[in-house]
Amino acid sequence: MANGSIKGKALAYVLVMLLLAAITVVIGLLIKDITYRGYYLTLTLGGIVLFTSVIYAISIKLKSSEDVKGIATSAIQALWVSTSMGLGYIVTANAPYFQIPQAYAIALFAIGWVMLLFGLYSLLKLSKESGVPLAV
Amino acid sequence: MPANEETKGKDVFGDFATLVVPEEHTKSTLNIFMIYMGVLAVVAAIFAGSGLAQMYDAATMLKVAFIGNLILAIYGGLIAYVGGSTRANTYMILRYPLGRLGSLIGNLIVSAIPLVVWFAVETWLFGLTVNVIYPDNPLTSIAAASIWGGLLMMVTAYYGFRAMAILSYITVPFWYTLVVIGFFASVDLAGGFDKVWAARPEVIAPLGVGITYVVGLYASGSVITSDVARYGKKPWSGAIAWAVHVTIFMTALLFAGGVMTLLTNSPNVIVAIAQIGLGVGALLLAILGQWTTNDNNLWSAALAWINTTGKLNKRVWVVILGVIGTLIAGLWAGLWGMSLEPFINFAVYLGYFIPPVGAVIIADYYVFRPLVLGLKDPKERYKFGPGTKYPLVNVPGVVAVAAGGAIAWYTQQIGWGAPVINGIVSAFVVYLALIVLMEKLGISWGVGEWVESSTGF
Numbered sequence: 001m002a003n004g005s006i007k008g009k010a011l012a013y014v015l016v017m018l019l020l021a022a023i024t025v026v027i028g029l030l031i032k033d034i035t036y037r038g039y040y041l042t043l044t045l046g047g048i049v050l051f052t053s054v055i056y057a058i059s060i061k062l063k064s065s066e067d068v069k070g071i072a073t074s075a076i077q078a079l080w081v082s083t084s085m086g087l088g089y090i091v092t093a094n095a096p097y098f099q100i101p102q103a104y105a106i107a108l109f110a111i112g113w114v115m116l117l118f119g120l121y122s123l124l125k126l127s128k129e130s131g132v133p134l135a136v
Numbered sequence: 137m138p139a140n141e142e143t144k145g146k147d148v149f150g151d152f153a154t155l156v157v158p159e160e161h162t163k164s165t166l167n168i169f170m171i172y173m174g175v176l177a178v179v180a181a182i183f184a185g186s187g188l189a190q191m192y193d194a195a196t197m198l199k200v201a202f203i204g205n206l207i208l209a210i211y212g213g214l215i216a217y218v219g220g221s222t223r224a225n226t227y228m229i230l231r232y233p234l235g236r237l238g239s240l241i242g243n244l245i246v247s248a249i250p251l252v253v254w255f256a257v258e259t260w261l262f263g264l265t266v267n268v269i270y271p272d273n274p275l276t277s278i279a280a281a282s283i284w285g286g287l288l289m290m291v292t293a294y295y296g297f298r299a300m301a302i303l304s305y306i307t308v309p310f311w312y313t314l315v316v317i318g319f320f321a322s323v324d325l326a327g328g329f330d331k332v333w334a335a336r337p338e339v340i341a342p343l344g345v346g347i348t349y350v351v352g353l354y355a356s357g358s359v360i361t362s363d364v365a366r367y368g369k370k371p372w373s374g375a376i377a378w379a380v381h382v383t384i385f386m387t388a389l390l391f392a393g394g395v396m397t398l399l400t401n402s403p404n405v406i407v408a409i410a411q412i413g414l415g416v417g418a419l420l421l422a423i424l425g426q427w428t429t430n431d432n433n434l435w436s437a438a439l440a441w442i443n444t445t446g447k448l449n450k451r452v453w454v455v456i457l458g459v460i461g462t463l464i465a466g467l468w469a470g471l472w473g474m475s476l477e478p479f480i481n482f483a484v485y486l487g488y489f490i491p492p493v494g495a496v497i498i499a500d501y502y503v504f505r506p507l508v509l510g511l512k513d514p515k516e517r518y519k520f521g522p523g524t525k526y527p528l529v530n531v532p533g534v535v536a537v538a539a540g541g542a543i544a545w546y547t548q549q550i551g552w553g554a555p556v557i558n559g560i561v562s563a564f565v566v567y568l569a570l571i572v573l574m575e576k577l578g579i580s581w582g583v584g585e586w587v588e589s590s591t592g593f
Contacts, residue, residue: 037321037324040320041317044313044316044317045313048309048313073164077166080305080306080309081309083306084305084306084307084308084309084310084313085309085310085313087306087310087420088309088310088313088314091314091414091416091417091420092314092317092414092417094413095412095413095414095417096412096413097321097412097413097414133298134298134302134305135163135167135297135298135299135301135302135305136163136164136166136167
């Protein structure tokens with residue numbers, strides 16, 4: 001596989017997670033006036049993914065395309081955090097405590113599943129193509 | 137390249153149980169950090185915070201937890217550096233300060249026996265927690281949950297360091313985030329932070345009592361930091377990862393448990409999370425937290441048994457010890473309802489001797505070898521590999537551990553000072569006093585000789 005392709009893929013995977021996290025934060029802003037608990041939840045989980053993804057995306061962008069190991073290592077580390085936070089959305093979105101309106105809760109729940117499954121897929125794919133172990 | 141690399145042997149036991157970790161198998165500092173965080177990610181760490189809540193208000197708890205954990209960071213960090221620098225596990229390192237035969241006894245005291253007991257206790261606690269959350273299902277009875285929980289924990293330990301790291305990567309961010317959410321939710325429901333800062337027990341204990349309590353919580357765990365730190369890419373990877381995780385995150389967990397106790401009289405974050413409607417989250421928190429801690433207990437115990445017997449490989453030991461621990465948890469405690477007290481008492485008794493082992497490692501590696509034997513290069517102080525000669529018994533080391541353990545036990549009985557710290561300081565002083573004196577007087581401090589075989593045993 002071409003080195004440039006690994007860099008592009010790694011960056012794309014991290015940016016997809018960034019986009020999904022941004023959507024959850026937007027949902028949080030929409031429900032801010034209805035439930036401050038739900039708002040803080042999205043700010044916490046989404047914020048962690050946003051922060052991690054931005055830092056690692058910059059780190060990947062600055063790496064040479066030849067540095068396959070370095071690129072994959074950064075991307076895998078970022079994807080582990082995002083995947084783990086996806087699990088966080090799955091278990092928290094529908095909890096009564098957060099008082100999130102059902103339509104928004106379902107959206108967060110679904111995004112959590114997408115983050116978890118996409119995260120696992122991209123982790124396995126990147127690890128296989130770059131030779132960098134998942135336990136990086 | 138470390139000097140030890142030149143003398144690699146055959147990894148017949150798995151996970152380099154008796155060999156130094158080769159360069160190509162080393163891991164990033166982040167990886168080491170995640171493993172330590174996985175070990176810490178256990179509900180018992182939050183429960184321990186309730187002990188502080190009996191003694192202090194929230195602000196003092198934070199101060200006491202931070203100072204205690206700073207001491208643990210230094211103590212465990214110094215030992216982790218020995219592992220990172222030599223790329224050897226605890227049981228190999230002990231061959232120098234205790235001698236080859238002495239290290240066999242050291243292995244039994246430090247890991248081989250107590251970690252199997254703790255594996256059983258944690259597995260039973262796992263069954264208990266699952267049963268509290270889902271009481272009305274045959275699969276979630278204490279006995280059944282202990283058995284399937286024990287089997288889960290055996291899986292990652294069976295596959296070794298890499299599997300444990302993968303589990304930690306998926307678990308750690310989720311676990312800590314959910315604990316933070318549970319903590320804030322229970323504070324929110326109990327009346328907010330104003331109530332936290334105002335709450336206090338009737339009598340405030342002296343700071344030293346709490347600091348000693350905190351050090352005692354993790355002093356034994358600090359001694360085996362090398363088992364993970366030896367995989368570090370840099371010699372300091374493990375030391376830094378250990379210090380950061382214990383100072384920041386152990387402090388935070390103790391504080392969370394303490395505050396929850398002050399507010400609700402219960403540190404049970406799992407129950408708090410279940411109460412806010414996060415049943416699945418609470419279950420995952422219990423499963424994943426206990427899993428990442430207990431697989432490490434089992435893995436370290438297996439390494440210790442290999443280094444004690446020189447027989448069977450890591451996977452076989454994981455299965456043997458895992459089945460014993462699971463049966464104790466599932467049948468003895470879970471099904472027959474018998475108390476785990478005898479096992480726990482025995483492990484606690486052995487626990488008096490564990491921190492002195494760490495003190496002897498520190499005294500030998502950082503004081504005796506560089507300052508008395510003149511081995512200034514850290515990588516030259518301990519060498520391993522086929523053909524390496526070790527004394528059978530390092531007499532001052534064995535005497536110092538016995539003395540330190542006895543002093544810790546005795547001062548606990550009479551209630552004098554801080555037993556854990558008494559044991560550490562005594563062992564450190566006794567070891568240096570004896571070995572330096574013997575070296576200066578030309579008396580041999582090492583008795584007999586053991587030559588390492590091609591398998592590293």
